[in-house]
Amino acid sequence: MEYIFGLEFIYLVASVTYIIGLKMLGHPETARRGNLIAAAGMTLAILGTIFLYQGEVPTFIYILIGVAIVIGTIIGWLKAKRVQMTAMPELVSLFNGMGGASAALIGLIEFEHYHGQTLSIVTILGGIIIGSISFSGSMIAYGKLNGTFNKPIRLPKYNLINNVLLLGLFVFAGYIAWTHSESQLFLYLIFFAALAYGILFVVPIGGADMPVVISLLNSFTGLAAALGGFLYGNMVMLTGGILVGSAGTILTFAMCKAMNRPLSNVIFGGFGDKDTTAAEGGSKVTGSIKKATVSDVAILMNYSQKVIIVPGYGLAVAQAQHAIHELEQILESKGVQVKYAIHPVAGRMPGHMNVLLAETNVEYDKLAEMEDVNPEFNSTDVVFVVGANDVVNPAAHNDPSSPIYGMPILDAENAKQIIVNKRTMKPGYAGIDNELFYNQKTSMLFGDAKGVIQELINELKGM
Amino acid sequence: MTELIDFISNNLQMIYIVVLMIFVGVEVIGNVPAVLHTPLMSGANAIHGVVIIGAILVMLGADPENKLALSLGFVAVVLGTLNVVGGFVVTDRMLEMFKKKK
Numbered sequence: 001m002e003y004i005f006g007l008e009f010i011y012l013v014a015s016v017t018y019i020i021g022l023k024m025l026g027h028p029e030t031a032r033r034g035n036l037i038a039a040a041g042m043t044l045a046i047l048g049t050i051f052l053y054q055g056e057v058p059t060f061i062y063i064l065i066g067v068a069i070v071i072g073t074i075i076g077w078l079k080a081k082r083v084q085m086t087a088m089p090e091l092v093s094l095f096n097g098m099g100g101a102s103a104a105l106i107g108l109i110e111f112e113h114y115h116g117q118t119l120s121i122v123t124i125l126g127g128i129i130i131g132s133i134s135f136s137g138s139m140i141a142y143g144k145l146n147g148t149f150n151k152p153i154r155l156p157k158y159n160l161i162n163n164v165l166l167l168g169l170f171v172f173a174g175y176i177a178w179t180h181s182e183s184q185l186f187l188y189l190i191f192f193a194a195l196a197y198g199i200l201f202v203v204p205i206g207g208a209d210m211p212v213v214i215s216l217l218n219s220f221t222g223l224a225a226a227l228g229g230f231l232y233g234n235m236v237m238l239t240g241g242i243l244v245g246s247a248g249t250i251l252t253f254a255m256c257k258a259m260n261r262p263l264s265n266v267i268f269g270g271f272g273d274k275d276t277t278a279a280e281g282g283s284k285v286t287g288s289i290k291k292a293t294v295s296d297v298a299i300l301m302n303y304s305q306k307v308i309i310v311p312g313y314g315l316a317v318a319q320a321q322h323a324i325h326e327l328e329q330i331l332e333s334k335g336v337q338v339k340y341a342i343h344p345v346a347g348r349m350p351g352h353m354n355v356l357l358a359e360t361n362v363e364y365d366k367l368a369e370m371e372d373v374n375p376e377f378n379s380t381d382v383v384f385v386v387g388a389n390d391v392v393n394p395a396a397h398n399d400p401s402s403p404i405y406g407m408p409i410l411d412a413e414n415a416k417q418i419i420v421n422k423r424t425m426k427p428g429y430a431g432i433d434n435e436l437f438y439n440q441k442t443s444m445l446f447g448d449a450k451g452v453i454q455e456l457i458n459e460l461k462g463m
Numbered sequence: 464m465t466e467l468i469d470f471i472s473n474n475l476q477m478i479y480i481v482v483l484m485i486f487v488g489v490e491v492i493g494n495v496p497a498v499l500h501t502p503l504m505s506g507a508n509a510i511h512g513v514v515i516i517g518a519i520l521v522m523l524g525a526d527p528e529n530k531l532a533l534s535l536g537f538v539a540v541v542l543g544t545l546n547v548v549g550g551f552v553v554t555d556r557m558l559e560m561f562k563k564k565k
Contacts, residue, residue, distance in 0.1 A: 072544020095508055096508050098543070109521050222507070243491075
């Protein structure tokens, strides 16, 4: 009895560390400690579960568990330590999928032990369905982010097919539970159908929306873990799972809000799915663009007082974060004040741009958030837009017919001079023209971000 | 129907926890700066690795003769560990970069 009490106490402590950990993760100064506290709680819970278990267990099972944990630790540790900063979002997706798969496997094994107990079977089937969707969906998201397949694939009537499949899954699960079916065939059928749904669910969604999808699947896995907790009456699984399920859902909505798109739009396809209609929506922008050379831009920046850099997805793709930091340092050494204006959804995930720039040792206070930096554009000599597009598109302010109308943007157009670095004139993710590029004050500097910035640095060094 | 009512009264404690935890989750995330969304998501991702506890329980309770259950359980523990260890380490790496600034 006292052992059980000890374990329950450990679970209570672990649950508290998750809450405190998540809370501390929300503040820059305490974030790292918060993560470590939650990790310590997790370690405690795992060790407690193994060593305070009540019941006869053959030694070889303990050895198997030990080996499994060692394997998982080594692979997980190495993967996490070696990943490039730009590849971080896909790794999060990968780990998320592992958790989902783990939850689904638990359900597959436990099914036969709960025959006849309707609600336990419902819990198990729920865990299998949600865990499998989370697993296969995360793997697709992983593949999309690392570029294995980045084109959205859409079957005809994919929304209809997906919804019918999802409905079918639930009806089938209900059937199994209510008829007390003991069929392993049905069990595996539902498992594979859920895997298929996860794939079909994510495949039509564009790469730029993956952060939202990962966040959503993250909360799914939390829910799957919580269902496991319900099954075993295990408090730490229940609290941890529900906490992540709930927090993950809120985070998903926060990300959608930053992109000014409702979640339904991301999932069922809004403008992301039909580039043609999107291009037609929104007024056509006409006019001519001005091209600038690297030395023009170098001279302009050299004699400026204040430069604001607007980094975007393109900067991350070109891995130009080190180059941009060097450019910033050279300009600072020449007495130019430099800042970075970070749009909430810049990069591949909200906050990802901050992580990327922080990696290159950019001063934390040089990273300005949108609300703080927007009033400053008026007094800025040069705005340097690198690989960003929709987040500086003035159509969000002044064109009600535009698909991005109402999205909060960086007011780069208010600066005295605007330099835009892009590889081509191709529209951004939203597939719409950007009138900023045709602005009188704008000059386009075409080329790969890394190469162009390097040339700029060389020019500036020579001045 | 009676089964459902039994279930609710038998598990009242867990239902309380679920409801309260939902509110805790919402409160904890509210008003977090966008800068920290990625690390936060990554941290939450590591926490749902708690599913590993379930995987361990499956192994501990498995019939030693049931090879299928043992192999699936083994895989579940490996995957759960990946989720936990990878999740926390990658979050730490992200946050490490924020820290050395000040």
